[in-house]
Amino acid sequence: MKNKKKDYHELSKQIIELIGGEDNIDNVIHCVTRLRFYIKDDTQPKTEKIKELDGVMGVVEAGGQYQVVVGPAVDDIYKEVAARLSISEDSSSDPEPVSALDEDSSVFGKMGRNFNRFIGIITGSVMPIISILAAAGIIKGLLAVLTTTNVVSETGTAYLIINAMADAVFYFLPVLIGFNAAKRLNGNPLLTAVIGGVIIHPTVLEAADNGSSIFSLGSFDFPFIAYTYSIFPMILAAWMVKKLENWLKSWVSTYIQAIFVPIVVIGVVSTITIIITGPVLVGFSSLLANGLETMLNMNAPIFGAVINAFYQLLVVFGLHWGIIPVYVNDFATLGYSYLSAIVSATIVGQAGASLGVAVKTKKADIKELGYAGAFSAFCGITEPAIYGINLRFRRPFICASIASAVGGFLTGLLGVNMWSIIGSIIGLPSFIDPELGITANFWYAVLVTAVTLLLAFGLTYVWGYNDNMEMEKKREKPKNPAKENLKN
Incomplete structure (x- = not known):
């Protein structure tokens, strides 16, 4: 454990130095897998060197943020970074960043700046409780199973307590x-x-x-x-x-x-x-939720296929957090979300592709990365699979996107619904109706999950990967040190 903390300590130091030092950082926040920096001068960060750091999966510049993807250890790494920058959890508010976007005084520049801040406030308000909402939704689903199988009585004390656990975060x-x-x-x-x-x-x-x-x-x-x-x-x-x-x-x-x-x-x-x-x-929220539901009802299979074919590209650029409040609004307004059910298949697709690489390869390091990425995606987080394997070989990412599109099509065709925000294998209880328990909807979700997983795995195993392929490096070959010294 001490070595692990020491590694994060050193990693945080290196990230800060390569971004341009403490003087170039206005603030830093984090989501489930990314450190999201607000920086003053976007020409200072040495992006390729940051990508090469052990523990960094990738770098994305989007939404007015410099995002460093570090995976599930993000909270521990964030604490080390925040300590070095003298930032506390209570002071981790969105700053007024100084960047090229802020210097653009045109109408479009101001609109872009204000839009980024608006999205940042919404996602920052919802993001910290996503995992709690997911857990509460799963508890609701499991409670429905317990009541429909007569393990727990709706008039009993156990039901009262468990129901309070599930409802508290929503209430x-x-x-x-x-x-x-x-x-x-x-x-x-x-x-x-x-x-x-x-x-x-x-x-x-x-x-x-x-x-x-x-x-x-x-x-x-x-x-x-x-x-x-x-x-x-x-x-x-x-x-x-x-x-x-x-x-x-x-x-x-x-x-x-x-x-x-x-x-x-x-x-x-x-x-x-x-x-x-x-x-x-509240009227606007209802209009948004009902409008989305109407759009899905027009042609849910095609809508699902198109959304899923490109959704993980939003994840790559860190823009998917702008959509998550839409899911939460669905759950808050309607109690369920068809859109969340559709997107859930994309997580399984990335898992299947990463698993396909892991099973097929004979290289120990690739096998380890593949299994780790697949396991993480089974738990609802795709970045390790995307940045560790699928994007670096490209074809697995394409296979995952194709399988996800098929999964989205089937989800729309079967009208699969979802009552909690977490997807993938760990999120299967989210497809249990909290009122009726296990219905056909749950088994349709299992079917979609299985088809998406097997298709992504099969496409990757047959076409998407072989051991003769070269993994894309985290960064380009080192440049001439003399030239780099002149620049610095």
Whole structure:
């Protein structure tokens, strides 16, 4: 264990140095497999040298971020990097990065900058709780199996406790989203969380269930809305809390700030959220979810095939996190997501291709990488398979994409649905209906998973890989050291 930590310590030091040092880094955040740096000068990083580091799988520049793919150990590596940069979890908000994009004062430059920040706030609000949402969804599915097989009674204590475990993250989702959004905005997470508590207070939910109105204006009623499972209202609330709190502190005497500011912020932001922004954004969320469902119903097989054929390219460029809030909105609004079910097949496709390479190769190092990548993809994370094997030989990635397209087609054709955000083999319980238990939907999901896996494996084994192929190097051959010294 000590050696492992020592390796991360050295790796973090090397990454920072090759990016251009601490002075070139505005901030760093992380997702499931990537360190996402905001840098000042994008000409300083020595990308090819970073790719060559032991422990780095690849580098992507997208969304205004310099992304270093390090795999499942990202949290440990992030802590080492953050310690060197004197960044804490509480201060890991999206900065105002200084880059070529920020220097572009044109309309398109400003639009691009603002869009990147907007996506960053949304993904940053949702990303930290993705694994918890996935776990809760699986617990829901397993509980459904236990109840339909009469192992657990719906009137018993065990059901009550397990159901609370599964529902808690969804019930308190506005609090969690608000807390994370405030951190991203460098606002007040606790004060924002209180706003989340206000809008999901039992009395508010009871009023919403009874169809009560807050007040009426002429013939128009302002109804109470149930905000459990909601996302977007709390992101906007976090922004309002930050702006209002900062404005109040700019003129309110420091002697009364501690009491006066929270009273005003809670009163104003809660009122605006409950009466105006909440209902509007909940309506928008429903429109988004229903619109996507309508689009899928138009021709789900073709839609699934097209999405899956190219989805993992979004993963390569780190842009898939912009789509994940759409899944979460589906689960929050509808309770399920056909889109998530379709995309799940792409994870299995990457696993099958990596497994095909591992089984066919006689090279010990390639075999180890292949099995490791496949196992990681079976657990829902594709980057080790993509960067360790499939992209570096190219053909396995193509085979995986073809198999994924077939899987997407079958998912749409069979109308497979999903009740949790995690896919692949580990996510098969996500296809269990939480109300009805194991239905045909689950077995269709198993069929799609098996077909996608076998097709990706077979295509890779027959055409996608042989031991005569050369693995693409992590970087180009070293350049002339004398020339490099002149540049430096």
